[in-house]
Amino acid sequence: MIIWGRPNSINVKKVLWTAAELKLAFENKKAGGAYGGLDNPEFLALNPNGRVPVLQDENLALWESDAIVRYLASHYSNEDRPALYIKDAITQAKADQWMCWASTKLMPFFRDIMAHAVRLPQNERQPEVLAAATKGFGDAMKIANETLNNSKWIAGDHMSVGDINLGSFIYCWFEIPLDREPLPALEAYYQNLKNRPAYREHVMLPIT
Ligand SMILES: N[C@@H](CCC(=O)N[C@@H](CS)C(=O)NCC(=O)O)C(=O)O
Incomplete structure (x- = not known):
């Protein structure tokens, strides 16, 4: 799993914090702000908006921090990994x-x-x-x-x-x-x- 984004962006923080609460293994590829890279073709292929965060999880490339947080919570929370798990x-x-x-x-x-x-x-x-x-x-x-x-x-x-x-x-x-x-x-x-x-x-x- 790769989380693209500069760690001091609030929208990137949300995703990094969620992944850490869920104890997921991920790599944080720095991009945006002083790191730049948002107008690279490789990055634009992941997010044509040229914004961070972006999540790559196997074949999925997902942008919009709230969508990413919801995806991680719904896909990876369960009774064995209860952080953010809600049944009802x-x-x-x-x-x-x-x-x-x-x-x-x-x-x-x-x-x-x-x-x-x-x-x-x-x-x-x-x-x-x-x-x-x-x-x-x-x-x-x-x-x-x-x-x-x-x-x-x-x-x-x-x-x-x-x-x-x-x-x-x-x-x-x-x-x-x-x-x-x-x-x-x-x-x-x-x-x-x-x-x-x-x-x-x-x-x-x-x-x-
Ligand atoms: N609604 C989007 C906003 C994305 C966004 O505007 N990200 C900012 C960082 S918070 C960004 O990429 N700015 C350009 C940069 O960091 O260089 C989300 O929640 O993911």
Whole structure:
């Protein structure tokens, strides 16, 4: 199994973390960002969008991080390998709901936070854009916090693909100095994630 992508991309992190939770053997081929290579014909044959991550698993080449995470979870989780394994359709639907929510609701705020708190040169950062994104992300975190008041994981008693997305986003939320309101259930959830070796190895990288 090959996972293409630079490890500091949030979408690549989701896939690497999932594969590690499932204890899969894989090679991470670095591509994108400073590694380049996304416009190589060999890479474009795998993903004509020229984006990472891409998963190669035997004859399958799959792009879109959420599709890859779902594929790994559904194909490789089972009772012998229980990480991310969910038996019932309703809990799986809840997990998918939170996965979509993180990708659609959090991503625009996340991009602005990364740009205006970390990546842009100081003289190009816009404090008002950062403030609006911090407020938007913080309001969304209140929704997650409400759910986590009543359950250990975002979709219930079991870790799921919903946690892969939410967990990947909240690392930067907690580790970049931002104006955050206290949200005890979310903070406890983050502490729990930090105890997972796969999360530490693949998500908790220097923020660049
Ligand atoms: N919706 C896609 C987004 C893919 C995407 O935009 N990937 C970014 C990294 S997060 C990328 O390839 N950027 C170009 C680069 O890294 O050079 C997914 O979830 O996989």
